Amino acid sequence: MIxxxxxxxxxxxxxxxxxxxxxxxxxxxxxxxxxxIDTFExxxxxxxxxxxxxxxxxxxxxxRMRTExxxxxAGYDMYSLHECAFSxxxxxxxxxxxxxxxxxxxxxxxxxxxxxxxxxxIQKRALAGTPYIGSSAGSNIGxxxxxxxxxxxxxxxxxxRSLGLLGAVYNPHHPDPASDKTQFDARQWKIGEFVAxxxxxxxxxxxxxxMLRIRGDKVYLAGAGAAAFIHRNEDRFxxxxxxxxxxxxx
Ligand code: ASP
Numbered sequence: 001m002i003x004x005x006x007x008x009x010x011x012x013x014x015x016x017x018x019x020x021x022x023x024x025x026x027x028x029x030x031x032x033x034x035x036x037i038d039t040f041e042x043x044x045x046x047x048x049x050x051x052x053x054x055x056x057x058x059x060x061x062x063x064r065m066r067t068e069x070x071x072x073x074a075g076y077d078m079y080s081l082h083e084c085a086f087s088x089x090x091x092x093x094x095x096x097x098x099x100x101x102x103x104x105x106x107x108x109x110x111x112x113x114x115x116x117x118x119x120x121x122i123q124k125r126a127l128a129g130t131p132y133i134g135s136s137a138g139s140n141i142g143x144x145x146x147x148x149x150x151x152x153x154x155x156x157x158x159x160x161r162s163l164g165l166l167g168a169v170y171n172p173h174h175p176d177p178a179s180d181k182t183q184f185d186a187r188q189w190k191i192g193e194f195v196a197x198x199x200x201x202x203x204x205x206x207x208x209x210x211m212l213r214i215r216g217d218k219v220y221l222a223g224a225g226a227a228a229f230i231h232r233n234e235d236r237f238x239x240x241x242x243x244x245x246x247x248x249x250x
Contacts, residue, residue, distance in 0.1 A: 002119050004144045004164040005127055007217045012129035014039060014215060015165045017139035019172040020208040021103050023223075028064075029135075031209055033072050035222050039131050039213070040076075043098035048080040049122075051112035052104030052137035058082040065102065089116045098131040101138030103172075106149040109137045111157045123163045132165060136172045139212075143170040147194055148203050166204070166214055168250040169194070174205030174229055188229070195231045202232040202250045212246075219246040 016032070016039040023031040040046070046069065053061045062080040069076040078100070084092045093099075099122065101109070113119050126132040134142045140149045141162040148171035171191060175183035191203045206212060210226030212219055221228045222242050230237040230249050237249055 015132040018135040018211040019206040047096035052109035103136030106137040168202040171205040205229040
C-alpha cells in the first residue's frame with residue numbers, strides 16, 4: 001500500500017504541478033514553458049504518461065506532446081508509457097530522466113498506474129529527485145490523494161492514494177471569483193466539505209494560469225495572474241504572489 005511521504009522524505013522533490021495544459025488565450029503549455037525548463041533542468045529523456053486520455057486517443061496525444069516539447073527546447077527525447085508492454089513499464093520508468101504526466105481523467109490515470117504496479121516506483125524516483133511535471137490530472141496525482149479532482153469516477157480504483165509529492169490535495173481549474181463568482185462559490189463549498197471531513201488534509205485550488213513549483217517542502221505559486229486558494233480545517237487563504245513559500249500553510 002502506498003503511503004504519504006513525510007517532509008523529510010520529500011526533501012529532494014523537484015516538481016511542477018500545472019493546473020491547465022491550455023491557459024485560455026494562450027497556446028498549449030505556452031504559459032508554463034519557463035517553469036518546465038526550470039523543472040527539467042538538464043533532463044532530456046522524458047517519459048510521457050498519458051493514461052488520463054482514453055486509450056484510443058493516446059497515440060495522437062503523444063504525437064502532439066512531442067511537437068509541443070520541441071517548441072519548449074531542443075533535445076527533448078519523449079517516449080510514451082502507453083507504447084510499452086506491461087512487462088516493460090517498470091524499465092521505462094527507471095530509464096526516465098524526467099516525467100511528464102498529462103491531463104484527462106484522473107481516475108483512469110491512477111487505475112492504469114496501479115494496474116501496472118507503478119505508483120510506488122514513480123513515487124520512489126520522484127522522491128529521489130527525478131523531475132516530475134504533471135498537468136491537471138497529472139497534477140492531481142502529485143497530491144496525497146485524488147480527493148479534489150473535478151473528474152467523474154470513470155473507473156474503479158484500488159485506492160485514492162497518490163504520489164504525495166505535495167503534502168496536500170490538489171484541485172486544478174479552480175474558478176477565479178473575478179470571472180465566475182457562481183462557479184467559484186460552488187467549488188469553495190465542495191472543497192470546504194472535503195476539509196471538514198478530512199481534517200488532516202489541506203486542499204490547494206489553483207486557477208488555470210497557475211502552477212505549483214515544488215522544491216522539497218517549499219511550494220511556490222507561479223503563473224501570471226494566477227491565484228491559489230488554500231483550505232485547511234476552518235482556515236482559508238488566498239495567495240497571488242509567486243514569491244511566498246506556501247509550504248508552512250499546508
Ligand atoms: N479533467 C481534469 C484534467 O484536465 C482534471 C480535473 O479537473 O480534476 O486533467
